[in-house]
Amino acid sequence: MAEFKLHGFFESGNAYKVAMMLEMTGVDWEVIPVRFFQGETREHNWRDKFNELGEVPVLQHKEETLSQSGLILDYLAALTGKFGANSPTEQREIWRWILFDNHKFTGNFAPLRYLCGIAETGETPVTEFLRQRVRGAWSAADKHLANRSFILGQRPSIADLSMTGYLFYNDATGIDRSGEFPNIERWVQRVASLPRWQPPEALLPSVPRT
Numbered sequence: 001m002a003e004f005k006l007h008g009f010f011e012s013g014n015a016y017k018v019a020m021m022l023e024m025t026g027v028d029w030e031v032i033p034v035r036f037f038q039g040e041t042r043e044h045n046w047r048d049k050f051n052e053l054g055e056v057p058v059l060q061h062k063e064e065t066l067s068q069s070g071l072i073l074d075y076l077a078a079l080t081g082k083f084g085a086n087s088p089t090e091q092r093e094i095w096r097w098i099l100f101d102n103h104k105f106t107g108n109f110a111p112l113r114y115l116c117g118i119a120e121t122g123e124t125p126v127t128e129f130l131r132q133r134v135r136g137a138w139s140a141a142d143k144h145l146a147n148r149s150f151i152l153g154q155r156p157s158i159a160d161l162s163m164t165g166y167l168f169y170n171d172a173t174g175i176d177r178s179g180e181f182p183n184i185e186r187w188v189q190r191v192a193s194l195p196r197w198q199p200p201e202a203l204l205p206s207v208p209r210t
Protein backbone atom coordinates (compact mmCIF):
# COMPACT_ATOMS: atom_id res chain seq x y z
CA MET A 1 0.00 0.00 0.00
CA ALA A 2 1.38 3.42 -0.97
CA GLU A 3 2.18 6.02 1.69
CA PHE A 4 -0.06 8.67 0.11
CA LYS A 5 -3.51 7.99 -1.35
CA LEU A 6 -5.01 10.58 -3.67
CA HIS A 7 -8.74 10.40 -4.41
CA GLY A 8 -9.23 11.83 -7.87
CA PHE A 9 -9.98 11.33 -11.54
CA PHE A 10 -8.60 12.54 -14.87
CA GLU A 11 -10.86 15.54 -15.53
CA SER A 12 -10.22 17.07 -12.10
CA GLY A 13 -7.54 19.70 -12.54
CA ASN A 14 -7.67 20.23 -8.79
CA ALA A 15 -6.70 16.58 -8.25
CA TYR A 16 -4.04 16.97 -10.94
CA LYS A 17 -2.43 19.85 -8.99
CA VAL A 18 -1.85 17.41 -6.12
CA ALA A 19 -0.86 14.53 -8.45
CA MET A 20 1.83 16.75 -10.03
CA MET A 21 3.22 17.57 -6.59
CA LEU A 22 3.23 13.93 -5.46
CA GLU A 23 4.96 12.82 -8.65
CA MET A 24 7.44 15.69 -8.82
CA THR A 25 8.50 15.29 -5.19
CA GLY A 26 9.06 11.57 -5.79
CA VAL A 27 6.99 10.28 -2.87
CA ASP A 28 5.25 6.89 -2.84
CA TRP A 29 1.65 7.53 -3.91
CA GLU A 30 -1.34 5.94 -5.57
CA VAL A 31 -4.70 7.10 -6.92
CA ILE A 32 -8.07 5.96 -5.68
CA PRO A 33 -10.41 6.60 -8.65
CA VAL A 34 -13.56 8.57 -7.78
CA ARG A 35 -16.74 7.87 -9.79
CA PHE A 36 -17.41 11.59 -9.90
CA PHE A 37 -19.84 11.68 -12.85
CA GLN A 38 -21.91 8.95 -11.23
CA GLY A 39 -22.33 11.07 -8.12
CA GLU A 40 -19.93 9.34 -5.72
CA THR A 41 -18.91 12.63 -4.03
CA ARG A 42 -22.59 13.39 -3.37
CA GLU A 43 -23.11 10.14 -1.49
CA HIS A 44 -23.44 10.55 2.30
CA ASN A 45 -21.08 7.66 2.87
CA TRP A 46 -18.31 9.24 0.74
CA ARG A 47 -18.78 12.63 2.42
CA ASP A 48 -18.76 11.12 5.92
CA LYS A 49 -15.63 9.12 5.18
CA PHE A 50 -13.54 11.47 3.05
CA ASN A 51 -14.79 15.06 2.72
CA GLU A 52 -17.92 16.64 4.15
CA LEU A 53 -17.51 19.38 1.50
CA GLY A 54 -18.19 16.83 -1.24
CA GLU A 55 -15.09 17.78 -3.24
CA VAL A 56 -12.15 16.08 -4.90
CA PRO A 57 -9.19 16.03 -4.30
CA VAL A 58 -8.78 14.24 -1.00
CA LEU A 59 -5.38 13.09 0.24
CA GLN A 60 -4.98 10.39 2.85
CA HIS A 61 -1.66 10.19 4.64
CA LYS A 62 -1.19 8.28 7.89
CA GLU A 63 -3.95 9.57 10.21
CA GLU A 64 -4.69 12.63 8.06
CA THR A 65 -7.54 12.98 5.58
CA LEU A 66 -7.09 16.32 3.84
CA SER A 67 -9.11 18.29 1.31
CA GLN A 68 -8.56 21.61 -0.53
CA SER A 69 -5.76 21.35 -3.09
CA GLY A 70 -3.97 24.47 -1.80
CA LEU A 71 -3.83 23.17 1.74
CA ILE A 72 -2.73 19.72 0.53
CA LEU A 73 0.06 21.30 -1.53
CA ASP A 74 1.19 23.25 1.52
CA TYR A 75 1.12 20.06 3.63
CA LEU A 76 3.26 18.23 1.05
CA ALA A 77 5.70 21.13 0.70
CA ALA A 78 6.25 21.11 4.47
CA LEU A 79 6.70 17.32 4.56
CA THR A 80 9.02 17.02 1.56
CA GLY A 81 10.88 20.34 1.78
CA LYS A 82 10.16 20.89 -1.93
CA PHE A 83 8.28 23.69 -3.75
CA GLY A 84 7.67 25.53 -0.46
CA ALA A 85 8.63 28.94 0.91
CA ASN A 86 12.07 29.96 2.13
CA SER A 87 10.79 32.83 4.28
CA PRO A 88 7.55 34.14 5.84
CA THR A 89 7.40 36.72 3.03
CA GLU A 90 7.54 33.97 0.40
CA GLN A 91 4.93 32.00 2.34
CA ARG A 92 2.55 34.95 2.22
CA GLU A 93 3.25 35.44 -1.51
CA ILE A 94 2.51 31.77 -2.19
CA TRP A 95 -0.77 31.97 -0.30
CA ARG A 96 -1.75 35.23 -1.98
CA TRP A 97 -1.54 33.51 -5.37
CA ILE A 98 -3.12 30.22 -4.25
CA LEU A 99 -6.09 32.12 -2.86
CA PHE A 100 -6.32 34.14 -6.09
CA ASP A 101 -6.08 30.87 -8.00
CA ASN A 102 -8.90 29.20 -6.09
CA HIS A 103 -11.13 32.25 -6.19
CA LYS A 104 -10.52 33.59 -9.70
CA PHE A 105 -7.80 31.96 -11.82
CA THR A 106 -8.90 28.34 -11.57
CA GLY A 107 -12.15 29.40 -9.90
CA ASN A 108 -13.56 30.86 -13.12
CA PHE A 109 -11.67 28.75 -15.64
CA ALA A 110 -12.72 25.34 -14.27
CA PRO A 111 -16.49 25.96 -14.61
CA LEU A 112 -15.99 27.57 -18.04
CA ARG A 113 -14.02 24.56 -19.21
CA TYR A 114 -16.70 22.26 -17.76
CA LEU A 115 -19.58 24.07 -19.46
CA CYS A 116 -17.80 24.37 -22.84
CA GLY A 117 -16.07 21.01 -23.01
CA ILE A 118 -17.91 18.53 -20.78
CA ALA A 119 -21.52 19.70 -20.34
CA GLU A 120 -21.36 21.24 -23.84
CA THR A 121 -23.98 23.89 -23.11
CA GLY A 122 -23.01 26.04 -26.08
CA GLU A 123 -22.64 29.79 -25.65
CA THR A 124 -24.82 31.22 -22.84
CA PRO A 125 -24.72 34.35 -20.64
CA VAL A 126 -22.94 32.21 -18.04
CA THR A 127 -20.11 31.13 -20.38
CA GLU A 128 -19.81 34.70 -21.62
CA PHE A 129 -19.54 36.00 -18.05
CA LEU A 130 -17.03 33.35 -16.99
CA ARG A 131 -14.84 33.92 -20.07
CA GLN A 132 -14.65 37.61 -19.26
CA ARG A 133 -13.68 36.79 -15.66
CA VAL A 134 -11.03 34.31 -16.84
CA ARG A 135 -9.53 36.90 -19.16
CA GLY A 136 -9.36 39.34 -16.23
CA ALA A 137 -7.60 36.85 -13.93
CA TRP A 138 -5.26 35.63 -16.68
CA SER A 139 -4.32 39.22 -17.59
CA ALA A 140 -3.17 39.85 -14.02
CA ALA A 141 -1.07 36.67 -13.98
CA ASP A 142 0.30 37.31 -17.48
CA LYS A 143 1.50 40.75 -16.39
CA HIS A 144 3.09 39.31 -13.21
CA LEU A 145 4.93 36.72 -15.31
CA ALA A 146 6.26 39.22 -17.84
CA ASN A 147 9.53 39.56 -15.93
CA ARG A 148 9.55 36.34 -13.87
CA SER A 149 10.05 32.67 -14.70
CA PHE A 150 7.71 31.51 -11.92
CA ILE A 151 5.25 33.11 -9.48
CA LEU A 152 7.91 33.70 -6.80
CA GLY A 153 10.56 34.77 -9.31
CA GLN A 154 13.22 32.31 -10.46
CA ARG A 155 12.16 29.27 -8.41
CA PRO A 156 9.04 27.09 -8.90
CA SER A 157 6.69 26.71 -5.94
CA ILE A 158 3.34 25.18 -5.07
CA ALA A 159 1.74 28.40 -6.34
CA ASP A 160 2.89 27.46 -9.87
CA LEU A 161 1.59 23.89 -9.51
CA SER A 162 -1.75 25.16 -8.24
CA MET A 163 -2.22 27.77 -10.95
CA THR A 164 -1.07 25.71 -13.92
CA GLY A 165 -3.03 22.58 -12.96
CA TYR A 166 -5.95 23.25 -15.32
CA LEU A 167 -3.75 24.62 -18.10
CA PHE A 168 -2.38 21.22 -19.11
CA TYR A 169 -5.72 20.01 -20.49
CA ASN A 170 -7.17 20.56 -23.92
CA ASP A 171 -10.11 22.91 -23.57
CA ALA A 172 -12.87 24.30 -25.73
CA THR A 173 -13.22 27.62 -23.94
CA GLY A 174 -12.52 29.74 -26.99
CA ILE A 175 -9.57 31.55 -25.39
CA ASP A 176 -6.43 31.69 -27.51
CA ARG A 177 -3.91 31.29 -24.70
CA SER A 178 -0.70 31.55 -26.68
CA GLY A 179 -1.98 34.54 -28.68
CA GLU A 180 -3.60 36.49 -25.85
CA PHE A 181 -1.44 35.47 -22.87
CA PRO A 182 2.06 34.66 -24.15
CA ASN A 183 3.71 34.93 -20.72
CA ILE A 184 1.28 32.37 -19.31
CA GLU A 185 1.95 30.10 -22.27
CA ARG A 186 5.74 30.24 -21.72
CA TRP A 187 5.27 29.66 -17.96
CA VAL A 188 3.15 26.55 -18.60
CA GLN A 189 5.92 25.19 -20.84
CA ARG A 190 8.48 26.00 -18.13
CA VAL A 191 6.53 23.99 -15.54
CA ALA A 192 6.21 21.11 -18.04
CA SER A 193 10.00 21.12 -18.39
CA LEU A 194 10.62 20.58 -14.66
CA PRO A 195 12.07 17.21 -13.61
CA ARG A 196 9.50 14.38 -13.25
CA TRP A 197 6.61 16.44 -14.67
CA GLN A 198 3.92 14.34 -16.35
CA PRO A 199 0.63 15.30 -18.03
CA PRO A 200 -2.78 14.64 -16.43
CA GLU A 201 -3.48 11.51 -18.50
CA ALA A 202 -0.28 9.90 -17.20
CA LEU A 203 -1.13 10.50 -13.55
CA LEU A 204 -4.91 10.28 -13.18
CA PRO A 205 -7.40 7.58 -14.23
CA SER A 206 -10.33 8.10 -16.58
CA VAL A 207 -13.63 7.18 -14.98
CA PRO A 208 -16.96 6.60 -16.77
CA ARG A 209 -18.77 9.81 -17.64
CA THR A 210 -22.22 8.18 -17.60
Ligand SMILES: N[C@@H](CCC(=O)N[C@@H](CS)C(=O)NCC(=O)O)C(=O)O
Nearest residue numbers: 012013014055056057068069070102
Ligand atom coordinates in the same frame (compact mmCIF):
# COMPACT_ATOMS: atom_id res chain seq x y z
N1 LIG B 1 -10.98 24.75 -3.88
C1 LIG B 1 -11.10 23.33 -4.06
C2 LIG B 1 -12.00 23.05 -5.26
C3 LIG B 1 -12.28 21.58 -5.39
C4 LIG B 1 -13.34 21.31 -6.44
O1 LIG B 1 -14.15 22.17 -6.81
N2 LIG B 1 -13.33 20.06 -6.93
C5 LIG B 1 -14.29 19.64 -7.90
C6 LIG B 1 -13.70 18.61 -8.83
S1 LIG B 1 -12.37 19.30 -9.74
C7 LIG B 1 -15.45 19.03 -7.16
O2 LIG B 1 -15.26 18.07 -6.44
N3 LIG B 1 -16.64 19.59 -7.33
C8 LIG B 1 -17.80 19.07 -6.72
C9 LIG B 1 -18.85 20.11 -6.53
O3 LIG B 1 -18.58 21.31 -6.74
O4 LIG B 1 -19.95 19.75 -6.14
C10 LIG B 1 -9.72 22.70 -4.24
O5 LIG B 1 -8.84 23.39 -4.73
O6 LIG B 1 -9.54 21.53 -3.86
